[in-house]
Amino acid sequence: MKLRRKRSPLRISALSLVSALVAAGALTGAATSASAQTTAVRMDYTCTTSLGPSAQMTVWVVGGLPDEGAGLNTVARHEPAYIDVDLDLRELRPVLTMAGGVRLDTDSTATLDAHITGPDGTRTTQASFTVAPTWLTTTQGTAVRAAGSFPTQYLTTPGYYDLHVDDLTLTLRPERADGTPLGTVTASCSHDPAQNDLLGTVWSQSAIFERPPRPSGLRVVSTTPTSVTLAWEASSWWNPTQGYEVYLDGGHTGLVTEKQVTLTGLAPDRQHRAKVVTTDVQGIRSTMSQGLIFTIPPA
Template identity: 75%
Template sequence: MRKKWTPFRITALSLVSALAAAGALTGAASPASADTSAVRVEYTCTTSAGPGAQMTVWVVGGLPNDGAGSNSAPGNQYFYIDVDLDMRELRPVLTLAEGVRLDGDSTARLGARIVGPDGTRTTEAAFTFAPKWLQTTQGTAVRAAGAFPAQVLSVPGGYDVRVDDLALTLRPKRADGTPLGTITASCTHDPAQNDLLGTVLVQGLIAERPPRPDGLTVVSTTPTSVTLTWQGYPWWNKIGGYDVYLDGDGGHTGFVTENQVTLTGLTPDTQHRAKVVTVDVQGIRSKMSKGLIFTLPRA
């Protein structure tokens, strides 16, 4: 008979204090964030533009730090895995007679398997492309940002996140914005290749924190600014405000007391990922919100 798993409950502030005392953290100000993991995958693609092609893709993922330690998540609580694509060799897929531009209407989908002690489940991440002008695609980095749907894992243990097939829908344009049609590609990789993006450790631990913000939305944009809003939720302590992050944990843009912020001084025609963390009056922090990917207009 299988032993029933009873999770250990602890407040996030106590968890941070314990980890700091053990040398695992440098201070209570560290956000519930994500560690970056990456894997290089060689894909063989069948395209609508002609014969098959080979393509190199770096898959870069942000694994959760929602539990106790790196790449961890409490059991029975949802978490997010951000993922970016860095395509260094699009030339065989996107045959160019002239320079072209790719925008956010070019998309990709990446399959993945999550393999752990309770078996294997499949999931799929959706991406939008960052704006890019291409005069040659050989050796030029083309990037797209996305995320897997929220994951909830129950049985404690290590869960390997392994990438699978990749599908591209490319809509190149001329410099003046004139569409050049749609090119699709269906890409597979040799199963003998390394396809391990990273391992998430699911723990029998419930870190009680303020609820994470939800409903992060773009209100308006200019070529150099964006206004964001989101939904915050009450909990035991009074909410003090929100930390806002742009393009990773190192992109802390400031602390606000309302559930809205305007970020200025940004670069036109760029893609970004924003996240928000709730902070209560005692300094207890929520997990990071789901990332919101947006693109600023051209100047």
């Protein structure tokens, strides 16, 4: 990596409330995103539910902070910052037992309030989540996960930006095994303001990184119970493009030469996050595309 000193920027080349129907419990863990530093913070929430009783939840909020500058948790100030975030719910304690269990899927959602403090002041933001398909047939050892992201952040003033977690809301739509809806359960959750709420810190660097533009417009073209076809857009730069590296749930699936890929051998009824990187003939890689969360249909 070569540095050229300039007065202007440095240029560098190269759910519980499933629970309200079934439980109230603890959140933990989450998948790591490619090209991201995983950080986590434990939050203890008190939730008011639409069913009447309040519930206590211990929530692990897991973030994938960008590594797109020089070092961990860095971005170039002129480039957008994409921050993934996941929730994971475990150790459910029964509130109501249903014969045959209940199912949650992407109809169930969550939102997480947050604020970012940095050299340009404090801004508020909100992450949106979709719940991964989950069957709750037992209240022991069941994990309910939700995947999401914050809106694109522009950290244009160089310096350090702290990401703090705030309140959480849940909208859960459980159904019976035969698909019969069981109504909507909502929960508004707040945490002790004295509790540590720092998810992580991103360093915005005054630098220009010479690399291919990142792919954009990542989208699902089609799915089957065992495969997905993804497509995206990409811009050229002065070096010819060698191909595109595709990542699924943080794992590298290979290099393709077209702006489309079909990934096979997937398990039905699963949630995934995909990203794409452009690579030129000299091996210079773009930053990661914005993540795309999608769900494979049931068999």
